[in-house]
Structures are given as structure tokens and as C-alpha cells.
Amino acid sequence: MLAWALGALSPQGRAAESADPEMTPAGILGALERAADWQLAHPSQHVPTDWTQGAGDAGLMALAGISGNARYRDAMRAMGEASQWQLGPKRYDADDYCIGQTYAELYLLFRENAMIAPLRARFDRILAEPSRVHGLDFAAQGSRENWSWCDSLFMGPPTWARLYAATGDPRYLDFAVSRWWRTTDFLYDKQEHLFYRDSTYFAKREANGRKVFWSRGNGWVMAGLVRTLQFLPADHPDAPRFEGLFKEMAGAVLSCQQPDGLWRASLLDPAGYPLKETSGSGFYVYALAWGVNQGLLDRVRFEPAVRRAWSALAACVDGEGRLTHVQPIGADPKKFADDSTEVYGVGAFLLAGSEVYRMAVLEAAAAHSVELTVANPAPFRRVCETVEVKLHGASGAESLPSPSPAGRPVVMDGESSRILDSQLYEEDPDPVSDTILFQVDLAPGESRRYRLLDSSALAALPPPIVKTYARLVPERYNDMAWESDRTAHRTYEQALMTGEGTVSSGIDVWSKRTRSLIIDEWYKRGDYHNDHGDGLDDYHVGRSRGCGGLGIWAGNSLYVSVNFSGGRLLTTGPLRTEFLLRYDAWDVAGRKVSEVREIRIDAGSNICRATSVFSSDDRSPLTVGVGIAQRPGNGTTLACNLEEGWMTYWQAPDRDRGSIGCAVLLPEGVLRFVSERGSLPATAGPVRAVPGVEGLPPAANELALARAEVGRPFVYYFGAAWSKSGDFPDEKDWENYVRLYDERLRAPLSVTLNAD
Numbered sequence: 001m002l003a004w005a006l007g008a009l010s011p012q013g014r015a016a017e018s019a020d021p022e023m024t025p026a027g028i029l030g031a032l033e034r035a036a037d038w039q040l041a042h043p044s045q046h047v048p049t050d051w052t053q054g055a056g057d058a059g060l061m062a063l064a065g066i067s068g069n070a071r072y073r074d075a076m077r078a079m080g081e082a083s084q085w086q087l088g089p090k091r092y093d094a095d096d097y098c099i100g101q102t103y104a105e106l107y108l109l110f111r112e113n114a115m116i117a118p119l120r121a122r123f124d125r126i127l128a129e130p131s132r133v134h135g136l137d138f139a140a141q142g143s144r145e146n147w148s149w150c151d152s153l154f155m156g157p158p159t160w161a162r163l164y165a166a167t168g169d170p171r172y173l174d175f176a177v178s179r180w181w182r183t184t185d186f187l188y189d190k191q192e193h194l195f196y197r198d199s200t201y202f203a204k205r206e207a208n209g210r211k212v213f214w215s216r217g218n219g220w221v222m223a224g225l226v227r228t229l230q231f232l233p234a235d236h237p238d239a240p241r242f243e244g245l246f247k248e249m250a251g252a253v254l255s256c257q258q259p260d261g262l263w264r265a266s267l268l269d270p271a272g273y274p275l276k277e278t279s280g281s282g283f284y285v286y287a288l289a290w291g292v293n294q295g296l297l298d299r300v301r302f303e304p305a306v307r308r309a310w311s312a313l314a315a316c317v318d319g320e321g322r323l324t325h326v327q328p329i330g331a332d333p334k335k336f337a338d339d340s341t342e343v344y345g346v347g348a349f350l351l352a353g354s355e356v357y358r359m360a361v362l363e364a365a366a367a368h369s370v371e372l373t374v375a376n377p378a379p380f381r382r383v384c385e386t387v388e389v390k391l392h393g394a395s396g397a398e399s400l401p402s403p404s405p406a407g408r409p410v411v412m413d414g415e416s417s418r419i420l421d422s423q424l425y426e427e428d429p430d431p432v433s434d435t436i437l438f439q440v441d442l443a444p445g446e447s448r449r450y451r452l453l454d455s456s457a458l459a460a461l462p463p464p465i466v467k468t469y470a471r472l473v474p475e476r477y478n479d480m481a482w483e484s485d486r487t488a489h490r491t492y493e494q495a496l497m498t499g500e501g502t503v504s505s506g507i508d509v510w511s512k513r514t515r516s517l518i519i520d521e522w523y524k525r526g527d528y529h530n531d532h533g534d535g536l537d538d539y540h541v542g543r544s545r546g547c548g549g550l551g552i553w554a555g556n557s558l559y560v561s562v563n564f565s566g567g568r569l570l571t572t573g574p575l576r577t578e579f580l581l582r583y584d585a586w587d588v589a590g591r592k593v594s595e596v597r598e599i600r601i602d603a604g605s606n607i608c609r610a611t612s613v614f615s616s617d618d619r620s621p622l623t624v625g626v627g628i629a630q631r632p633g634n635g636t637t638l639a640c641n642l643e644e645g646w647m648t649y650w651q652a653p654d655r656d657r658g659s660i661g662c663a664v665l666l667p668e669g670v671l672r673f674v675s676e677r678g679s680l681p682a683t684a685g686p687v688r689a690v691p692g693v694e695g696l697p698p699a700a701n702e703l704a705l706a707r708a709e710v711g712r713p714f715v716y717y718f719g720a721a722w723s724k725s726g727d728f729p730d731e732k733d734w735e736n737y738v739r740l741y742d743e744r745l746r747a748p749l750s751v752t753l754n755a756d
Contacts, residue, residue: 022311025360025459031314032063032353035346038321040075044343048079049088051155052329054098056343058227059350061105065418066357068460073109076102085118092131092145094156097122101227104162108441109465111384111485111604112515113726116166123163127171136186138198147183149331150195154220158227165231168381168443176228177238184245189213193252194267195221197331206269213267214333215256219283222249223351226290230415233446243296246287250297253284257305261312265333273333276325278316282348285309289355293362294415303359310356313349323349358417361457369453371414371754376442378747380740383441384604386575388425389452389751392434407456411438414449421464423573437575439603440749449754464574467603469517472567476523480567482577482599485515486606486727487720488535489547491581492563505561505583506546506629509539509660511722529693531657535722537694538657543680544698545627547662548610548718551679553623553705554589558679561586561595575603591618606727607663607719607741614710622708623671626716628662629698630675637731638702641739645670647704648738650731654695658723661734664704665717667745671705717741 022028039056046052057076064073085103088096100119107115133142138149147156160176163169187196194213196202204212225246232239256267262281264270289306291297316324326345327336362369372389376382391409411420422438442448455461470482477500478493488510496502510528512518512535522528528537543560545551551560561583570578578600585594593616600609614622628649630636635652646665653659677700708714721728721737728734 022314023307023356023360025357025364025457028310028353028357028360029066029459031317032350032357033067033069034321035317035323035349036060036063036072036321038323039343039346040071042322046343047088048083049086049096049099051088051095051098051151052342052344053079054095054101054155056347057099057102059347059354061102062354062417063350065413065416065462066354066458066460067462070463077106077110080106080115085115087118087122091122092126092133094144094147094152094159097159098155100159101162104159104166107166108162110515116163119159119163120167123160123172123175127175136183136199138200147179148186149198150183150187150217151197151220153180153183153195154224154227156224158224158231161228161231165441168383173232173236177232177236180228181238181241188245192268193248194218201332206266207272208269210268212332214331215263215265215267215277215280216283216327217280218249218253218267219263219280219287219348222246222253222287223283223348225249226287233443234448235445246291247296250288250291250302254288254302254305257284257309261305261308261310265327269333273335275335275338276312276316277327278313278323278325279327279342279345279348281309281313282345282352285313285352286348286355289352289359293355293358306356306359310352313352317349354417357459358412361412361417361453362451365453365457369451369457372450372452373447373752373754374440374442374450375447375750375752376445377750378743379444380743381441381443382744382749384439384602385442385744385749386437386439386602387749387751389436389438390434391436407454409436409452410455410458410461411436412451412453414451419458419462420450421574423464423571423575425571425573425576439575442749466517466574467515468572468575468577468601469519470569470572470577470579470601471519472569473519473523478567480564480579480581481510481519481523482579482601482608483510483512483517483519484577484601484603484605485517486512486604486725487722488512488519489608489720491546491549493567494563494565497563503562504541504543504546505551505563506541506544506549506627507718508537508541509547509662509720510537511535511539511658511660511720511725513722513725535725536657538654539660539720540694540697541629542697544629545625545701545703546629546698547660547720548608548626548628548664548716550612550624550626550716552588552593552614553625553674553703554591557589558625558627558676558701558703559586559588559593560679570598577601585615588622591616593622605719606721606737607665607717610716610718612708612714612716613712614708614714616710619710622710623705624708624714625674625676625701625703625705626664626666626718627701627703628664630700630702631696632699633696639731639735640673640704642670642673644739644742645704645706646738646742647673647702648731648735649702650734651695653723657695659731660695661721661723661728661731663717663719663721663734663738665738665742665745666704666706667717667742668715669706671707674703674705676701676703717745 090096131145136148157176164173197217265273265277326342411422425435467485473479477496481490490508514534551558564581566582568580581597583595585592598611631651637650639648648663650661
């Protein structure tokens, strides 16, 4: 982990910030929220899957990443749910899947498979059955299927690139890149460094004799460049070419900026179209500000232009929040009313403001932020992997000043203004949280950049999406229940022994088919053995180890504790939940052993981390058996890997309730695997599941045996899956997940501090 600390903002920085109220984070965010609120209150009459809405929603998603109000994110999710995540009707036309950018971005926040299922099906079909139309001549029938007009470079490639980011399937990125260059090679004017709208404009001229390059058309391209580069790996072989095109266009666009800060509908004949135009201007501000923020464009040359343009754009938002001076839908420069507005213009404005906001935030936090690079050294993809950054006091590390009293450390995405969900995490019993957690997705070998800064530099802190949770449940005998957005568990306190006579230190599994948190709802409902659409408890623990419980192995027998005697929550938050359980001393072949166990679960994970510390007057080593309950009947699958130290179990389908998979991992090594029945109560005759109750009771424990030292941490991992969750259709999917998780443990992410 990387050691560092954040510093307070300097008084000089605050004074400089307040000199230009329109360029403060608060001023920028206020303008964006007023425009967005007006648009949401005056919805466009276009169908929700139209390209106009797709552009507007892209802006709302950018705003959702910086606003302190969840209403923008909620509005986008509500839109997707109302549309059932569908696209426009034309299979190959980029306009009809532009809305997929928002779906994919929502998926990257919530990880709900339904959000991208229709988009993925559409793109898979396009790859399997490419358009039969050839050529890019816009006058030819069907040419739009080949991205034959410049606007399509905003509609198409960023959508394909986002689906690549969501799935890791390189075919989507390959398609985006190859088709981008096909269109560019056809429509890009290498002398003017601008794009023709389509082939019908090659020979056209404006009244002043100049070529026809309309503002919003080239704005679509520049915004499309940004939104493709955001998800193009830095080491992609085409990255230099994309960046070169971006820089060329940026220079040409800058030369067309008018004295009032905006651009006119015709880039090379501004006098012929003297009206202000905010949609193309919004896209240019977005692209140029992004280029400055990324270090691709010279700050001295481009930042003043961005500032002038933003002031001019913000002045086009009237007192009610309506963005004016938006050229209506069309293929070329036109004259239009001053009060004209359109949802895509608002989208461009919101995108522009999101990058200007980033510029202002980084300026405010200039002396007290740090850029990090997180790298994946492994040849496999990492998804929802937690990054831990040490904030204070690592041995031999130099600390910076403490955070400002009004702030806390936060994480900004390296490619956009989005503030990532993060969590301050206290590893040691110290009043100061010493680690910040955030999560990343990384392709094999990929590196991505992030910015750590003090939240006092922000105008607002976006509300996180909470994905982990735990609590003691006093209304049900003090169960300890915990969950991530993927799975849920519980285990039992001694109150259950007297309340219901249940003696068990095993771990239960609650099977979820939702990414929402369900513990409180299911306990309140009191009917969690039946599936009401979000999952159920169909796992019978009994006296078994359940899914990841343990015991002490001695003399070819397993000795287990009774229910835990005390539990304490350490942290629960959006990304990580952790708690302690205490188990009173129990007899191990005449030896007394007690245990304190710490269990941790992270967002996006089906796997928990357990750290047990055993106490005993006898200091000789212990053999620990970490177990999985075996079910009776045929059709179960057990896989054990002694060399890698993991075991998976996939039970036979239970009635119409699917199969539950369990796993344990011991990265420090396994002595051997054994099966035992002696710790379970004897059963007479065949066992059957009871309708409306749990599945079959356990018949045996499958154990992974490992050595543990008294008084020293014993670390292992356990987890569960369900065939009806949509994530693991069969045992091979679960086994592959566990195998990959083990590889992740052995090839940790690297975090480095970048010199600004």
C-alpha cells in the first residue's frame, strides 16, 4: 500500500478561487444543476431511445458523477427501467444505440446484468451478421449502417467502447476502433483538420467560398473522441493516433472561436451565421477542457479559451434554467431563434461543465492532491477490485499535512470528473482512519490513473451506492448477518441456543438475485425461505460447517465450537463491511481452544475474507479444518486443488430452487482435504426437503486442513454463489470464478504515486 496524507487548502488558493465566481466548483455545479433540473422538468418529446435523448442522458450521467444529489442518477436509472433497457429499432444505425452509453455507464455503477443485456445482444448480432451495405457514400441507400456521417462518431464508438469496459470483451473495442478509422479516413479533411458532415458536402462551399464544416458536426466528433479515449487502454496501439487526431482538431477548432467565446454554426463562415450556437460550443468546451485536464493540450494556450467559452455558455442559461441558442435538428448550419433549446444541447452543456468543474476542482486542490496509477500486472481482467491506499504513518514514508478539518480524502476518476465511491477504513485501533478504499476495473496488463484530493475542494460529495452491510439482529436472537451486492450470509449467537435450541457455529448462505441489499428487508418480511423475486434462504446449516465455518482437527476428528458469544461491527460502508466474532473456549481432545474471528466482505465480491486468532494454554500448532457442508444425493460436484489451496462445491439442484455453490480458499497452503461426518448428528433413514423451508440437511463436511499457530492470524477465504443469480449458471462458472480469485490474491494490483 502507498503511504501519504492530504493537506488543507491554502488561503491563497481559496482567494484565487473566489476571484471568478463563475469558475468556482460551486458556481459551475450550480449552473449545471439549474440546467439539468429545467430539462428534467420539461422533458423532450423525442422517444427515450432517440439519439437526442442519448446525448442529453450522457450529460446527465456526467452531472450525476459530481452532484451531491442522487436525483440525476436516479432519473437515468428510472429512464432505463421504463425503457426496459431497449435500444432504437434500427439494428445498424448508430443513432439507435447511442442511448447504450448511459445503460453501460449505469451498469458500471450498479453491475445489474439487465442494464446491458439488450445492448450486448444487439452488438453480438451486428458482429455475427455485419451489414451487407458497403461504402460510405451518404447518397447511397443504407450507408448510415456504416457510420457514414460525422455525428455517428459520437453515437457509435463511445457506446461500443463502454460495452467493452462493462464486459471485457475486446471484440467491442476492436469494432469501435476499426470503424472509427474507416469513417475518419473518408470524412476527415487533412488540410483543414475538420470533418465533413458527410460525403454530400465534399464539393459544397459557403457564401464566402470556404468549405462547409458545421459546428455541431465537428463537436460530435470531438466529444466522440473524448468519450472513446476515456475507455481506450493507454497502451492500445491506436492510442497515439487517436491523440494525434484530437490535437489536430483542437488546434483547428480553437482558431474558429469567436471573440464572445462561442463558435458559430458554420466554423469557416461565422459571419454568414452570426447567431450564438451552444450545442456545438458545448461539445468544444467539453473536449478542450478535457484535453487540458489530461495534459494533451497546452494549458497556456487552451485554458483561457475554455474559460471564455464557459462564461459565454453559462450566460445562455436563463433565469429558469433553460439553455438557449441551441441550433435545431439538422444536417448543416442554419438560422434559428435565440430561445431555441434541445435536449442534446443540454447534454453538451452538462458534459462541458463536468470538465470545467474538474479544472476548477484541481485548481482549488492543486497543492494538496496526488495522482495515482493503479496497474494490473496479471494476464487476466480485474473487476470491482478494491484498491487500498495508506493515508498515514507507514514505516519509512514521509507524511504530508493532515486533511482539512472540513474535508475528507476522496477519489476522482483519472479520465473524467466523476468522484468514485470510496470509504475511509480504519485498519488499526486508532481514532484516525488510515486507509482509503476505492474500486477499479482493469484489463489484462492495464494501468489507469486516479486523483486523490480533499473533499473540501469539491462543491458537493456525490452520495455513494452502498453495496455492503452487516449488523447484529437483536430481533432474531442476535444473528450476525452480512452481505455484499452479490451474496449474503449469517451466523448464530448463543441466544439462539436457548431461544430455539439451535447449536451451530457454521455459516449460512442467503441466495440473492438482486444487487440491492436485502438483510433488513428479509428479516422484516420474516418469510425468507420462499423466493419473492429477490432470492431466498434455501441453505440448511444444522451442525455442519455450512459455507466456510471451521473447527479444529485432532486425532482424525473435527472439534467445533458452539455459537459465537459476542459480535462487534468494525465498519460497514459502501465498499467494505467488517466485524468481529468471539467463540468461547471449547474442548479439542482435552485441550481448550477459543477463537476471535474477523470477517470482511467487499462490494462486487462473492468471497469473504476471514482472519482467525486462536488462544490456548497449549502453544503447540493447531490443525484447522475449514469446511463446506455436503448435501445428500447425486449430481453434486466437488473440486479440490491442493497446489493452489482451494476447494469448490456445487450442490445438485434443489427442487425449483437451483444450485448453491460454496468455496474455501487458503492461500497459505492446504495440508490435505478430508471428508468427515462425526461432528454431525446421526440421521435415520432418507432425508427430504420440507416445502417452504430450507433444502436438504447436510450429510458431511468437506474440509480443507491447514496449519495454524496459536496467537497468530490464520487467514482464509470463503464464499457462495447461486445458479439463479444470473452470474453463475453452472459449476464451471463458479469454479472459474474461484480459481481467478485465487490468482488475484497471488498477483495484487500495484499502486504508484505519480509526480505532477
